[in-house]
Amino acid sequence: MGKQETEMLKGVLEGIVLAILAGRSAYGYEITAWLRDQGFSDIAEGTVYALLVRIEQRGLVDVEKVPSEKGPPRKVYSLNTQGREQLTEFWRTWSFLVERLEQLHHGKD
Template identity: 40%
Template sequence: MSTRSQLLKGILDGCVLAVIEKETVYGYELSKKLQWIGLADVSEGTIYPVLLRLQKNGWIYGEMRPSEEGPNRKYYTLTENGKKALCDIRREWSGISVAVNTLLREDENDECSTVDSGK
């Protein structure tokens, strides 16, 4: 598994909850929205297990609705527990991201620039 995939795996629940907070969505639509914001490696195959887990946790609610373009779709909405969980994730992410950015920030002595260019 790539470094990017491993990093994303840790925060994907929060990303999914944040999208659902903004609007009720179905699985395929959710994966497209995540891809559109720059998470291109989030496929439908990745999304559905996350949705099941979030539903089991009571953070989202799924409801079947008719679709104008084919079979019924399951639309997901954030629950009150989901809103609380998203607040917790945001708070934790804020603290973690500041610390990690401080540690990993590149400076003029960073070796990454020479490693990336093959020097």
């Protein structure tokens, strides 16, 4: 992944993670693995975990500690009402940006 792509991804990673959690509950490693499977190979686990801490602190997710066969309990994240509202706003903003970028790309005013 190039530097520009990495920087752009940082700007939308929260929305991507919220969208993942809108589909199902998951823990940090699952989210990282899914992102890597989707081609975001340069995503570090630490980046995802730091983002999960931030969205938890902002009240966008509910967290449940689930026993793990290996090591300490896992924190499983699920999107709550506030998180769904944030995700709706993310998609609204995303649609606006895509539309404007398409206009720029194709030379339309």
